[in-house]
Amino acid sequence: MTCPRRKRETNTTCMLVRRSRGIHDYGKILRENMRMLRAIVLQEDRNFIKVWSRTSKSSIAYESGKIYFENYQSCYSCIDSHPQLLYKLPQRTKLEKIEDALQCSSPLEKALSAPSDQKPCLVTLTANNWLYRLSAETGEKLQGVYLTPNTKFKYLHWDEFQDRFYVKSVQNKGAPFAQQAGVSQNTLMHLAIFNVFPLEIVGMLEINKTVFGSTVTDVVLTQGTLAVSHSTKSVKLYSFDRIINECMTKRLALGRPSPFHEGRTVGDAPYGIPVNIFIKDCPPVLFEVSCSDHNVQIGGHPWHYIYTPPHKKHRGTYHICSLAEGILAKNGIQDMNCCSLETDLIYLHPDESGRIVHVGPNTIKMLRCVSGLRSDSPSEVVEDFSITTSRNNVGPRVTVTSSGRTVKRIGQQLDDDPDQETFRTVGYEDEVDLLALVVTDGEEGEGRARLKLHDxxxxxxxxxxxxxxxxxxxxxxxxxxxxETIVHIEERNNSFRCHVYKLQTETK
Incomplete structure (x- = not known):
């Protein structure tokens, strides 16, 4: 009989001594460092103090320890005790304005040929269809790729995080004279797909209504699948790897001669990147579902999908079904039954545990899917735990009019009433394995908030x-x-403000 292992408290001194002696498992070093940081964050004599604020007329973005102002023109680092300006890009014209950006972390497991390819970078898309790779630390331009003069590109999205991304064009509405003449515009949009580290073009493809149907309204790439939304409220998923293998006519390489037009270079102005993926016939459908707002999520262990059926009677509910059998799981209909201005949310937990997070104004449920005992029995949705707010029982409110008449309001109180404790946002910090919940209430004045850290x-x-x-x-x-950092970004009256809190030891 083996003795059970005793759960030990984190001892920072012992960890530092062991690390000084040399530990060859770098993953173990990182885990121990994060365990130490978590212990420090949760100490009673440590608190988060506001150390910095800044106002902007344009939107503010935060990602991976960096704050971006003025459409990514200036960048501040949050590593130090106070945010420090890393770089400020030269003033841009309206045509050169940055439309969207993605921050890319450099790979640790492989060495690339060019040192600049190894650096963390910011991939930006400008209004004049240029894709630039900028150094994340200095803003230096590392690489530039011209997309095309024929289509307006506006959006950057990840297909596979830190591995492959795509650039999405605006939807083609057709020329006004063509609409008046009754000429149909079959091209809906274009997608340009790239690999990162090093930056490589996978291909450019056209989404055509003659292939996917006249009801197609939008297209996204996600986890290696092409998800096509239709006005009939259906969503269809196709294998993007199969599309590449079967529909790519020529391979492209940035900076190399174009195989389609002699004398032209792929990615250079004014020709850019040609279309090299031609989908002539609709590929086989991997998965199809009819859902409200074209919102379907797939994941979990075992695989399930979450959606809201498009019927009125199912409004406000989420259905969790087995992906293999398409059968509704036991307890698979989740309904918060809340009366609020903001709808409840449900999503797969970003910690890749396969759990499901269901967030309402006063309740947060952590759910998971369990396989049936028999192979032919349905899976079951069970609750791991739930977090609730503290609520006061409020009776009918009494108002006295100017004439002295007393009026009682008996209407139902909203679940997200500003006077009651309400969940506003839910975040997850993976490195210290904590849930971060923002809660507001009316006890200390309207609009006061607290951040609650949960295991x-x-x-x-x-x-x-x-x-x-x-x-x-x-x-x-x-x-x-x-x-050790909290960043609060607020929008008020067409202006934006950023507030930064840093972990400090409280002085008594």
Whole structure:
């Protein structure tokens, strides 16, 4: 009989001594470092203090320890005790304005031929269809690719995170004279797909209504599948790898001669990148479902999909079904039964545990799918834990009019009433394995908020952090919790403000 292992508390001193002696497992070093940081964050004598604020007339973005202002023109690092300006790009014209951007982390497991290819970078898309790769630390231009003069590209999205991304054009509405003449415009949009580290072109393809049907309304790439949305409320998934293998006519290489036009270089102005993936016949459908708002999520262990049927009677509910059999799981209909201005959300947990997070105004449920005991029995959705807010029972409100008449309001109170404790945002910090929940209430004045840190495995509340800055629920607010840093971005009256909190030791 083996003795059970005793659960030991994290001892920072012992970890530092062991690390100084040399540990060859770098993954273990990183895990121990994050365990130490988590212990420090949760210490009672440590708190988050606001150290910096900045206002902007344009939107503000935060990602991986960096704050971007003025459409990614200036970048501040949050590594130090106060945000520091990393770089400021030269002023751009309206045609050169950055439309969208993705931050790319450099690979650790392989060495690339060019040193610049190894660096973390910011991939930006400009209004004049240029794709630039900028150094994440200096803003230096590392590479430029011209897309095409014929189509307006506007969006950047990941297909496979930190591996492959795509550039998406605006939808083709057709020329006004062609619409008046009754000439149909079959081309809906274009997609340009790239690999990162090094930056390589996979291909350019056209989404045509003659192939996917006249009802097609939108297309996205996700996890190696082409997801096509239709006005009939159906979503169809196709294998993108199969499309590449069967429909790619010529391979392209950036900076090399174009195989389609002699004397032209792929990725150079003014010709850019030609279409090299021609889908002439509709590929086999991998998966199809009719759903509300074209919103379907696939994942979990075992594989399931989450959607809302398009019928009125199912509005406000989420259905969880087995992907293999297409059968509704036991307890697979999730309904918060909430009365609120904002709808409840459901999504797959980003920690890749296969769990499902269901967020309402006053309840958060952590769900998971369990396989049936028999091979022919349906799976079951079970609840790991739930987190609820504290609510006060409020009776009918009494108002006295100017004439002295007393009026009682007996209407139902909203679940996201600003006077009651309400969940506003839910985040997950993977490196310290904590759930970060923003909660507002009306006890300390309207718009006051707290950040609550919960254990990701059990849901246990570990720390509550009062936020100095007000949280006005009538405007948009974004909260980012990143280890020892909290970033609060708010939008008010067409202006934006960014507030940064850093972990500090409280002085008594």
């Amino acid at each position: 990701n495995s059990s849901g246990k509340l570990l720390k509550t952090i009062p936020l100095e800055q007000a949280w006005d629920v009538t405007y948009r607010n974004d909260m980012h919790y990143d280890k």
